[in-house]
Amino acid sequence: MPARTAVWWTILRISLEERLVYRGDFALGTLMRFLPILTQVFLWWAVFTAASTGQSIDQTRIVGYSYHDFIAYYLLTMVSRAFSSMPGLASGIARDIRDGTVKKYLIQPIDMLSFLLLNRMAHKVVYYTVATLPFAFVFYLCGDFFPNGWPEPQVMAAYVASLLMAFLLGFFLEATIGMIGFWFLEVSSLLFVYMLFNFFFSGHMFPIDMLPGFWGEVVRIIPLQYLAYFPAAVFLGKVEGPELIQGLWIQFAWVVLFMFTSRAAFHLGVRRYSGFGG
Amino acid sequence: MTMAVVEIESLAKSYRVYQKAEGLAASVAGLFHRKYRTVEAVRGIDLTVEAGEFVAFLGPNGAGKTTTLKLLSGVINPTSGTARVLGHVPWRRENAYRRRFALVMGQKNQLWWDLPAAESFRLHQQIYRIDPAEFDRTRDELTGMLAIRNLLSQPVRELSLGERMKMELTAALLHKPDVLFLDEPTIGLDVVAQYKIQDFLKHYQRERGITTLLTSHYMKDVAALCRRVVIITHGRIMFDGSLAQIVDRFGGHKVITLLFADGHIPGDLGVYGEVISEEPPRAKVRVDRGDVTATLGRILQQHPVVDVNVEDPPLEEMIAEVFSQVDESAGKDGELVVGRGG
Amino acid sequence: MPSGPSYLRVFLTFARNSLVRNMTFRGNFLIETFSSMSWVFMNLGFYILVFQHTPRIGDVSNWGEYSFAWGKYEFFLFLSTTLMVNSLVQALFMENASEFGEMIRTGTLDFALLKPIDTQFLISLQRIDWSSLGNLVVGIGLAVFSLHKIGWVPSVWQVLLFMLFVICGVAIMYSLMIALAATSIWLGRNQSLYNFWFYITNFSRYPMEIYRGTYGTPLRMFFTFIIPVLVVVNVPARFLVRPLVPQTPMDLLLPVFAFVATVASLVGSRWVFNRSLLSYRSASS
Numbered sequence: 001m002p003a004r005t006a007v008w009w010t011i012l013r014i015s016l017e018e019r020l021v022y023r024g025d026f027a028l029g030t031l032m033r034f035l036p037i038l039t040q041v042f043l044w045w046a047v048f049t050a051a052s053t054g055q056s057i058d059q060t061r062i063v064g065y066s067y068h069d070f071i072a073y074y075l076l077t078m079v080s081r082a083f084s085s086m087p088g089l090a091s092g093i094a095r096d097i098r099d100g101t102v103k104k105y106l107i108q109p110i111d112m113l114s115f116l117l118l119n120r121m122a123h124k125v126v127y128y129t130v131a132t133l134p135f136a137f138v139f140y141l142c143g144d145f146f147p148n149g150w151p152e153p154q155v156m157a158a159y160v161a162s163l164l165m166a167f168l169l170g171f172f173l174e175a176t177i178g179m180i181g182f183w184f185l186e187v188s189s190l191l192f193v194y195m196l197f198n199f200f201f202s203g204h205m206f207p208i209d210m211l212p213g214f215w216g217e218v219v220r221i222i223p224l225q226y227l228a229y230f231p232a233a234v235f236l237g238k239v240e241g242p243e244l245i246q247g248l249w250i251q252f253a254w255v256v257l258f259m260f261t262s263r264a265a266f267h268l269g270v271r272r273y274s275g276f277g278g
Numbered sequence: 279m280t281m282a283v284v285e286i287e288s289l290a291k292s293y294r295v296y297q298k299a300e301g302l303a304a305s306v307a308g309l310f311h312r313k314y315r316t317v318e319a320v321r322g323i324d325l326t327v328e329a330g331e332f333v334a335f336l337g338p339n340g341a342g343k344t345t346t347l348k349l350l351s352g353v354i355n356p357t358s359g360t361a362r363v364l365g366h367v368p369w370r371r372e373n374a375y376r377r378r379f380a381l382v383m384g385q386k387n388q389l390w391w392d393l394p395a396a397e398s399f400r401l402h403q404q405i406y407r408i409d410p411a412e413f414d415r416t417r418d419e420l421t422g423m424l425a426i427r428n429l430l431s432q433p434v435r436e437l438s439l440g441e442r443m444k445m446e447l448t449a450a451l452l453h454k455p456d457v458l459f460l461d462e463p464t465i466g467l468d469v470v471a472q473y474k475i476q477d478f479l480k481h482y483q484r485e486r487g488i489t490t491l492l493t494s495h496y497m498k499d500v501a502a503l504c505r506r507v508v509i510i511t512h513g514r515i516m517f518d519g520s521l522a523q524i525v526d527r528f529g530g531h532k533v534i535t536l537l538f539a540d541g542h543i544p545g546d547l548g549v550y551g552e553v554i555s556e557e558p559p560r561a562k563v564r565v566d567r568g569d570v571t572a573t574l575g576r577i578l579q580q581h582p583v584v585d586v587n588v589e590d591p592p593l594e595e596m597i598a599e600v601f602s603q604v605d606e607s608a609g610k611d612g613e614l615v616v617g618r619g620g
Numbered sequence: 621m622p623s624g625p626s627y628l629r630v631f632l633t634f635a636r637n638s639l640v641r642n643m644t645f646r647g648n649f650l651i652e653t654f655s656s657m658s659w660v661f662m663n664l665g666f667y668i669l670v671f672q673h674t675p676r677i678g679d680v681s682n683w684g685e686y687s688f689a690w691g692k693y694e695f696f697l698f699l700s701t702t703l704m705v706n707s708l709v710q711a712l713f714m715e716n717a718s719e720f721g722e723m724i725r726t727g728t729l730d731f732a733l734l735k736p737i738d739t740q741f742l743i744s745l746q747r748i749d750w751s752s753l754g755n756l757v758v759g760i761g762l763a764v765f766s767l768h769k770i771g772w773v774p775s776v777w778q779v780l781l782f783m784l785f786v787i788c789g790v791a792i793m794y795s796l797m798i799a800l801a802a803t804s805i806w807l808g809r810n811q812s813l814y815n816f817w818f819y820i821t822n823f824s825r826y827p828m829e830i831y832r833g834t835y836g837t838p839l840r841m842f843f844t845f846i847i848p849v850l851v852v853v854n855v856p857a858r859f860l861v862r863p864l865v866p867q868t869p870m871d872l873l874l875p876v877f878a879f880v881a882t883v884a885s886l887v888g889s890r891w892v893f894n895r896s897l898l899s900y901r902s903a904s905s
Contacts, residue, residue: 035819038839039826043677046830050689051674062673189651196655200662210669293901353730354902373624376736388731392641401637404630405737433644 007110008118015122034138037074044070063209069236070207071145075138076232077204082131083163084170084202084227086120090194093178094187097269106270113175113262120171151235158244162231165251170227172258179262182269203229209238223254283457283489284327284350289359290513291345292318319345321513322359330487334494334504338601342513343493347459350491351381363457377406379457380450384465387446389434395445396430399452406453413452420448424478440471447475451482458483460492464499476502497593511601521593528603529596532570534563536577537585544581564591625737631745638748652751656710660703660758667695678829690827694861696766701782701857702825703759705789710752713794716744717801718814724805727903740893744798763860770861778859785856785875788882792852793821795889802889802896824849827857848881 048067052060057067065073093116096102105112139146150156177194181187199205202224211219219225230247233239239247294314320342327333335343348354350361352368352375361368366375389398403413421427424444429437434445443463450458460479464472480503483490494500500507500521507524509517517524533554538544541559550573551565565573570588577583590596642649670677671692678689690698720743723729732742767773774782800817823843828850831840843850855878858871866872 032815032819036822039822039830042830042832042836042839043826045833046677046827047670047674050676050678189655192651192655193658196659196662200666205666206669210673212672348730348902351730351734353733354900355898371733371739373736376734379734381730381734383730386726386728386730388728390637390641392644393637397637397640401630401633404633405625405735405742407625407736 008114011110011115011118012122015119016126033078034134037071037078037138040074041071063207064238065207065209068145068147071142072236073207073232075142075145076235077228079135080163080166080228080231081204082127082135083124083231084166086170086174089116089120089171090174090178090191091188093175094181094191097178097181097273098185102270102273106274113266116175117171124167148237151237155234155237155240155244158248159231159234161248162226162234162251165248165255166227166231168255169223169251169258172255172262173223173227175262176258176265179265179269182265182272198224198227201225202227203232207233223251223258226251226254281329282326283329283331284325284361284363284491286323286325286346286350286361287359288322288324289320289346289349289361290318290322290357291320291342291349291354292316292357318513320349320356323510323513323515325508325515325518327489327491329489331506332483332490332492332504333506333508334492334500335508335510336493336500336597337510341510343510344461345513346510347381347461347491347493351379351459352376353381377453378455379459380453380455381459382446382450382461382463384443384462387434387442389442389445389449391435392433394431395434395437395449398434398449399430402449402452408453416452416454417448420451423482424448424474438471440467440474443467443471443475444478447478454486456488458488458490460490460494462494463492464494464496472496472498479503497597501593509597509600517600524593524596524600525590528600529590530567531564531591532567532588533591534565534570534574534577535585535587535589536561536563536581536583539582539584550577627738627741630737630741634745635748639750641747642750649751653754656707656752657754657758660755664696664699664762667699671695678827691770693766693769695827697763697770697860698827698853698857700759700763700766701786701860702853703755703762704786705793705853705856706821707752707755707759708786708790709793709797711749711756712790713744713797714752715747715749717797719743719747720798720801721804724900725903729900730902733897733900739897740798740890744794767860772861774860775864778864781864781875782856782859785859785878788878789852789856791882792848792885793824795885796820796847796849799889799892802893805896805899805901820847821849821852824852824854828854844877848878848885851878851881 044067048057048060048062048070051062060067062070093102102112104110105115151159174194177187177191180190184190201208201219201222204227208216208219208225208229230239230251234244234247294316319340323342323346335346337343345354349356350363350368352371355369364375364378366372368375389395390401399413399417402408403410408416418427421430424447426441426444426448429441429445434442437445447463463479464475467475476499479490482488483503490503492499492504505520507517507519507521508515509524517527534551538559538561543556543558543561547553547556547561547563551563551569554562554564574586574588578586676689676691677695720729723732723743729743732739735742797817823839828840828844831837831843831850840850851874855875859875862871
């Protein structure tokens with residue numbers, strides 16, 4: 001076991017170094033990420049001023065959200081996405097399968113999913129190290145959008161748990177999609193569709209409460225909401241009490257489900273792969 | 279009187295590269311402060327090439343050969359020094375100059391990967407404004423010489439490396455350049471393809487009298503094509519002359535091949551020189567150039583030899599020796615001893 | 621001896637070659653066209669949702685002279701303008717800009733520098749992505765549909781001015797893109813370039829009157845006068861929705877400014893491009 005930990009530590013460290021080399025990208029990327037929020041701040045102000053016929057803007061509600069809630073929501077989904085987004089993971093796996101790099105994991109005593117997970121954790125750790133300051137700064141600037149301040153400790157704990165699970169869910173979900181590469185050589189269009197659905201139905205673009213009828217039902221069933229919407233809703237107190245506990249359990253169930261699906265897909269894929277003689 | 283086509287004076291090029299730090303702590307530090315190293319690719323080169331010459335640049339990797347070619351094609355700007363090709367300063371990139379030369383790089387391709395080469399050629403015709411009739415004639419002539427006419431309508435990605443290189447050459451010569459820069463044109467090719475490209479270049483260069491500068495790792499290219507050789511190491515010219523001169527100056531040895539009548543190789547062969555190989559009934563001995571006659575006489579007296587062959591060591595070996603000599607002298611005082619070639 | 625090639629003919633050959641290339645990978649072409657269109661429809665869906673909760677975006681009563689309250693279909697006209705500008709930028713320049721970065725990385729920029737043709741022209745237009753033109757069609761369709769819903773028929777002059785300023789918008793976006801791409805000569809690998817591009821142009825996707833108040837006004841000024849992305853869509857879109865006769869001085873001044881900004885952006889980006897080439901190092905192999 002200690003030997004194994006040493007290997008993992010080495011992988012983590014190398015990944016960290018690799019990430020740190022591209023300093024310029026990092027600093028710019030983090031700052032840029034907040035720019036779209038800025039346009040949302042103004043867009044929703046324009047929407048709320050137009051919607052608030054006769055009453056003050058503070059009183060106006062759209063699907064139960066005040067203007068402040070909307071902006072707070074967008075800021076919080078940024079945090080959710082910082083955990084759940086996995087840029088390049090699925091396409092990287094598909095590429096490794098296509099060009100045969102995947103063989104490396106079959107020869108070397110390294111488990112591919114664990115390796116990628118560690119790599120991703122390193123990626124995220126570096127990102128948080130660099131991003132915490134800008135994040136804190138932006139949240140400090142936007143303190144006014146959080147009139148209720150920090151949530152209760154229990155809610156906070158649930159929020160942290162939902163974020164960590166969002167990371168795991170994002171990872172295993174994308175890894176599963178990447179494994180499809182074992183069966184279809186071209187997964188980029190599939191990935192695009194996933195990205196599209198993710199953007200719209202995870203709650204990244206708008207709170208999913210805005211979706212009426214059929215689409216609203218669908219979005220509540222599929223797991224995408226746990227990548228962005230759910231943690232933010234927990235923080236804002238949109239889900240409370242038994243509903244919150246239930247939500248966390250469902251999120252956990254999705255994580256476990258995709259953990260097994262990705263592993264099963266890998267094993268089936270490898271069998272198929274070696275069946276073809278690689 | 280011949281005319282200088284390429285005139286280079288104390289041309290130098292250096293650039294900074296980011297030095298990646300080892301270790302996690304250093305990587306973190308690298309976020310805030312970066313270390314750079316200055317690479318002096320070319321450290322002051324003087325060279326004149328006359329019209330119609332075929333010159334080879336030799337040198338180990340990173341010696342500055344390719345950088346020199348790139349400077350002459352105006353792709354990069356020099357740090358200092360001057361150069362004129364056909365009377366133009368290359369890095370001004372005037373159209374009048376760009377219409378008169380071509381650069382072929384064995385490791386990079388310019389043809390559209392997914393389209394038939396014919397389409398890329400057509401584009402060339404328009405960019406270089408080649409008269410349509412003349413374009414057709416030149417294209418047919420070149421593709422005929424290179425035996426690739428039947429491949430013109432196949433997407434480039436489906437061609438073999440050798441066929442692709444021939445297409446690249448054709449593309450480069452469509453506008454009938456007066457100066458041709460070839461950077462490793464036969465790299466990665468099999469022997470047959472290499473030979474065909476050498477053959478083509480030899481004929482084309484002779485027929486059109488086009489001034490050509492070539493860099494190559496394959497001594498066969500050089501031996502087949504160039505009368506003049508320029509050796510560049512550490513960004514400086516350390517030899518400039520003919521291949522024969524290299525042999526005179528650096529080929530200190532000859533290799534004697536002996537065929538013994540009784541099929542038995544004598545055990546004391548080592549006294550005459552370094553035994554390179556023993557494959558009964560044949561043996562090869564390396565002997566100092568000056569001692570060849572004397573040594574050979576002694577061997578013939580002592581042993582039943584039926585056949586003798588005296589030759590220069592392979593060119594590769596000699597060039598490697600030249601390179602290593604430069605490395606040694608560079609190691610001593612950090613300054614290079616530049617050969618008095620020419 | 622002719623001094624230079626015929627740029628129009630070279631461009632047409634680029635377009636033709638790109639089309640041949642696109643058609644060799646027909647499946648891919650269709651998928652790309654389809655996916656970029658579905659992106660548009662999802663976006664449209666979002667605004668349909670928004671307009672279920674508000675009659676318009678922006679409030680005309682208490683701000684500025686150039687302001688406009690965008691009702692649902694007026695806003696869709698705005699969106700359609702965004703679509704047209706973006707699809708043109710993507711079709712003409714996007715692939716080239718990313719290819720430019722790749723050429724710098726691999727050193728194949730060498731070949732572009734050798735050609736007796738303007739290097740910036742060659743780099744910027746070599747590949748045309750025909751699949752992105754699908755959104756141009758969607759944009760035109762959306763514009764016609766929205767105009768029909770409003771019951772407004774713009775005059776020929778309005779349409780011509782609209783087209784002129786769409787072209788200006790495309791030129792501004794192009795300048796920004798090529799200048800950004802050129803910076804990868806200095807910065808090496810540059811992934812955030814496209815993020816940067818996306819985030820900056822994100823500001824252009826909304827009517828400029830939403831940027832108001834203590835923070836909004838400076839932001840509007842910045843993205844109008846320093847990085848003029850706000851005039852890219854706003855100016856042409858207004859030619860479709862507002863009467864041609866200027867109602868306020870700004871109706872006249874902003875288009876004039878947009879025109880000046882276009883010229884300035886083109887000149888500026890050319891300067892950046894040429895400067896960057898001086899630092900080009902040409903990677904070996």
